[in-house]
């Protein structure tokens with residue numbers, strides 16, 4: 001399993017009490033598997049992604065990414081694991097306004113110490129794979145919402161992660177554009193052997209994934 005959460009409990013302080021956001025959650029995603037997580041607002045979906053992304057440490061349970069137990073890893077080790085093994089795509093493409101599509105990807109390579117000249121072929125290949133051939137020189141304001149989300153996805157894949165975590169990728173898009181983005185994510189998951197987890201409210205996305213899990217009050221249920 002590329003991503004494995006075992007018996008994870010996550011709590012937040014809530015006045016005098018504690019709120020249990022994740023209640024003994026198990027999640028295992030294999031390479032090439034596209035998993036969707038659905039569930040009501042406030043049920044714990046974003047918290048699940050944050051724990052899987054090693055951004056929050058759970059109160060108990062274990063988190064393993066690419067075969068490494070990261071539960072007790074320190075800050076520096078977590079940052080390295082995120083950089084090298086995890087791609088993250090948020091709802092709104094948080095692109096840098098002054099950079100071209102190509103440069104948005106080269107910034108990621110720079111974080112691993114790769115020179116732009118060495119990274120450019122992969123960046124171009126990824127932009128091509130997400131349907132942006134010919135638009136490498138455009139800045140965010142010269143791209144549509146769907147195209148910006150495609151840059152966002154390509155950027156998340158720049159450092160060849162094994163795990164892709166996606167939070168509501170279609171919420172800023174119309175139905176047709178949203179469906180194309182989810183189709184793209186399914187293709188990328190298969191072609192690159194990614195363990196992909198996507199939080200979504202979009203029921204039309206579900207036929208395109210391998211596994212649908214439901215989060216209810218911090219409990220994760222369902223599966224194949």
Ligand SMILES: Nc1ncnc2c1ncn2[C@@H]1O[C@H](COP(=O)(O)OP(=O)(O)OP(=O)(O)O)[C@@H](O)[C@H]1O
Pocket residue numbers: 012013019021039040041042043044045046047048
């Ligand atoms: N930093 C925090 N501090 C305290 N409580 C929090 C914090 N973040 C989230 N919560 C609470 O934890 C629970 C789960 O929140 P989470 O954001 O994971 O839900 P969600 O399913 O992603 O919701 P939505 O679909 O509305 O984005 C909610 O009750 C929320 O109010």
